[in-house]
Amino acid sequence: MIESIAFKIASSMKRINPDLPQSVAKLEYALIILLNGSTVVLCSLAIGFVIGTLEETALFLVAFASLRQVSGGYHLSTALGCAIVSIGMAVIVPFIPVTQNVGLILNCVSLVLVTLFSPSNIENQSRLPARCYPLLKIISIAIVIASALIALPIITKAVFLQSLSLIRIRR
Numbered sequence: 685m686i687e688s689i690a691f692k693i694a695s696s697m698k699r700i701n702p703d704l705p706q707s708v709a710k711l712e713y714a715l716i717i718l719l720n721g722s723t724v725v726l727c728s729l730a731i732g733f734v735i736g737t738l739e740e741t742a743l744f745l746v747a748f749a750s751l752r753q754v755s756g757g758y759h760l761s762t763a764l765g766c767a768i769v770s771i772g773m774a775v776i777v778p779f780i781p782v783t784q785n786v787g788l789i790l791n792c793v794s795l796v797l798v799t800l801f802s803p804s805n806i807e808n809q810s811r812l813p814a815r816c817y818p819l820l821k822i823i824s825i826a827i828v829i830a831s832a833l834i835a836l837p838i839i840t841k842a843v844f845l846q847s848l849s850l851i852r853i854r855r
Contacts, residue, residue: 757849
């Protein structure tokens with residue numbers, strides 16, 4: 685669905701302005717990212733507002749996206765699938781209770797996962813050269829450590845879930 689909307693918009697942009705230097709495929713790819721991100725943020729915040737978890741939902745989105753940007757992770761096959769899973773996590777996770785001890789365990793597991801696996805699955809998603817990957821790992825580790833120091837359960841849960849997405853499952 686998101687892909688077809690992006691394709692229609694990209695095709696219209698190219699038809700209206702054929703001198704655009706970008707191809708329809710490049711425009712479509714950029715629009716998929718923009719539409720997907722906007723859909724996730726707007727829907728998550730709207731649902732969070734309605735169910736009374738706006739602050740936690742916003743913190744979840746910021747923490748999850750911050751680590752995701754530098755650590756990479758598993759990619760679903762469609763933008764719609766990604767949006768549904770992301771919105772689901774952002775609105776459900778605030779309701780999952782985490783004690784201080786469980787939070788400490790989640791942060792430790794996150795640190796191990798990020799240290800072992802980040803950056804993960806970014807080869808075709810990033811324009812950064814491979815020589816920058818060690819820096820991405822250091823930034824990812826710093827985000828997990830910051831999460832542990834901040835010790836807010838919603839941030840801990842977001843960082844943990846993102847850390848899980850770094851594990852590559854071999855088929």
